Amino acid sequence: MKFLCLIRAEKVMEQMPKADADAHFEEYRRFTEELRKSGHYVACNRLVPSAAATTVRVRQGKISAIDGPYAETKEQLGGYYVVETRDLSEAIQLAAKIPGARLGSVEVREVAEDEQTLRALGMLAPEVTS
Amino acid sequence: MSEAAAAGAREIAASVYRTESRRVFATLIRLLGDFDVAEEALHDAFRAALEQWPRDGVPANPRAWLVSAGRFKAIDGIRRRARFVALDDVAEQVEAIPDEASSWDEDSIEDDRMRLVFTCCHPALAPDAQVALTLREVCGLTTEEIAQAYLTSAPTMAQRIVRAKGKIRDARIPYQVPTPEDLPERLDSVLRVVYLVFNEGYSASSGDSVTRLDLSAEAIRLGRLLLELLPEPEVMGLLALMLVQESRRAARTSPSGDLILLADQDRALWNRDLIAEGSALVEKALLSRRFGPYSLQAAIAALHGEAPSADATDWVEIVGLYDVLMRIDPSPVVELNRAVAVAMRDGPAAGLALIDAILARGDLRDYHLAHAAHADMSRRLGKAAQARVSYERAIALTRQGPEQRFLERRLAELPV
Numbered sequence: 001m002k003f004l005c006l007i008r009a010e011k012v013m014e015q016m017p018k019a020d021a022d023a024h025f026e027e028y029r030r031f032t033e034e035l036r037k038s039g040h041y042v043a044c045n046r047l048v049p050s051a052a053a054t055t056v057r058v059r060q061g062k063i064s065a066i067d068g069p070y071a072e073t074k075e076q077l078g079g080y081y082v083v084e085t086r087d088l089s090e091a092i093q094l095a096a097k098i099p100g101a102r103l104g105s106v107e108v109r110e111v112a113e114d115e116q117t118l119r120a121l122g123m124l125a126p127e128v129t130s
Numbered sequence: 131m132s133e134a135a136a137a138g139a140r141e142i143a144a145s146v147y148r149t150e151s152r153r154v155f156a157t158l159i160r161l162l163g164d165f166d167v168a169e170e171a172l173h174d175a176f177r178a179a180l181e182q183w184p185r186d187g188v189p190a191n192p193r194a195w196l197v198s199a200g201r202f203k204a205i206d207g208i209r210r211r212a213r214f215v216a217l218d219d220v221a222e223q224v225e226a227i228p229d230e231a232s233s234w235d236e237d238s239i240e241d242d243r244m245r246l247v248f249t250c251c252h253p254a255l256a257p258d259a260q261v262a263l264t265l266r267e268v269c270g271l272t273t274e275e276i277a278q279a280y281l282t283s284a285p286t287m288a289q290r291i292v293r294a295k296g297k298i299r300d301a302r303i304p305y306q307v308p309t310p311e312d313l314p315e316r317l318d319s320v321l322r323v324v325y326l327v328f329n330e331g332y333s334a335s336s337g338d339s340v341t342r343l344d345l346s347a348e349a350i351r352l353g354r355l356l357l358e359l360l361p362e363p364e365v366m367g368l369l370a371l372m373l374v375q376e377s378r379r380a381a382r383t384s385p386s387g388d389l390i391l392l393a394d395q396d397r398a399l400w401n402r403d404l405i406a407e408g409s410a411l412v413e414k415a416l417l418s419r420r421f422g423p424y425s426l427q428a429a430i431a432a433l434h435g436e437a438p439s440a441d442a443t444d445w446v447e448i449v450g451l452y453d454v455l456m457r458i459d460p461s462p463v464v465e466l467n468r469a470v471a472v473a474m475r476d477g478p479a480a481g482l483a484l485i486d487a488i489l490a491r492g493d494l495r496d497y498h499l500a501h502a503a504h505a506d507m508s509r510r511l512g513k514a515a516q517a518r519v520s521y522e523r524a525i526a527l528t529r530q531g532p533e534q535r536f537l538e539r540r541l542a543e544l545p546v
Binding site for chain 1: 166169170173174177207266272273274275284285287288291292
């Protein structure tokens with residue numbers, strides 16, 4: 001099963017003193033290396049820090065791009081990992097090791113892998129016919 | 131190695147995973163002292179097997195190889211993370227891991243499985259936590275499967291499991307098989323968990339079972355494992371009880387999902403093999419003279435199972451067994467079941483008097499089956515008004531479903 005781990009923190013690295021930020025980067029480097037070795041790794045990315053996100057909506061053919069979300073808390077989305085695990089419990093175990101989990105929080109969401117979704121997203125493996 | 135041989139080795143690794151992963155896991159928990167570390171180690175070990183066995187060949191003792199690989203990877207992991215942890219702690223952690231010689235003889239592996247079962251069923255954990263942990267760690271089910279079986283969400287179930295593991299860690303619950311003095315009480319806990327799982331599966335409607343996990347089968351599997359590890363009379367008794375109750379699965383609901391009472395079931399649909407196996411186990415258990423409530427309940431169930439028809443049931447013997455059960459494990463529910471058997475042996479008036487006495491005491495006032503039994507006996511005695519009151523009380527106490535429909539039908543059949 002695949003799970004998306006969304007990392008949220010109030011204080012992102014740009015706001016830390018350089019020494020702390022460097023140490024935090026090193027923690028992520030080490031964690032990601034372990035994750036790759038463990039076979040659970042699928043993907044990850046850090047998000048470029050910005051003052052706010054942009055939310056895009058289309059209604060009646062008109063695109064609107066507005067500043068937001070205006071989060072009720074000061075938490076910002078800092079990055080994500082996609083992991084492959086046996087079940088949610090194992091994903092939670094992994095998420096707990098993400099360095100951001102100690103400073104902020106990690107939201108764990110199951111990635112949809114049902115046939116209809118995979119077909120719509122062009123992710124179905126081609127059928128073996130021979 | 132040839133491509134075919136490599137593929138064969140991968141196949142073997144996969145099949146070893148299916149049959150042995152829980153055993154390897156149990157040993158790794160003992161060696162590493164932590165559920166989560168052991169789970170990671172197990173995962174690493176199987177990954178290593180998938181990489182190395184196609185290259186180097188399948189080892190002579192796959193289980194031992196996996197335990198060794200898992201242990202090695204765990205120690206390696208502890209060392210690699212050492213830079214975050216004080217050196218003292220690292221040395222302590224690594225030293226705490228016993229060396230390999232003791233890891234994998236047959237006896238210690240069976241002990242490990244027992245340790246795991248007893249730890250998951252430790253009385254310090256809440257009962258639903260014991261169930262969740264046992265299903266995940268002993269039976270190898272995923273969190274999602276367990277959640278679906280208990281009709282809760284995966285996050286709720288995952289939280290329950292995380293809390294349970296945390297409790298084991300914080301309370302320092304030891305990975306040990308209980309001492310002989312503690313064994314009876316601790317075994318009680320384990321048997322209760324197994325029977326809880328069985329009953330959850332027993333009441334699942336057949337319509338849902340296509341996608342819902344078969345908990346009853348899982349419980350029986352657990353019961354068989356327990357019997358292998360601990361051939362105690364009550365373990366025999368519980369397994370026998372589950373087997374005999376399971377033997378009636380095909381007969382107890384109609385195609386439309388309605389409840390069919392024991393007396394009305396088509397006995398040709400009963401699984402005779404399960405009844406035979408259960409009866410044999412009951413005999414062994416009762417012969418030991420160290421039997422308990424499960425064995426007695428199993429004996430009663432077996433008597434039903436062996437009766438060629440409802441009328442030919444040996445109610446005298448059944449009441450006798452309930453008398454013994456009342457002596458060793460008295461409870462209002464057992465008393466109620468005995469009253470139903472007495473009604474079959476001596477007539478509804480005798481049974482009704484017993485149920486009236488229970489209710490007058492204040493017991494079972496909220497138990498729908500007490501009122502259902504009261505209603506049924508009143509009906510048989512021609513006391514329609516009394517039966518109506520009791521049926522209505524029973525209906526009010528049941529949840530939606532086959533039981534409620536059954537009671538409403540009986541209510542509707544009463545003379546006005």
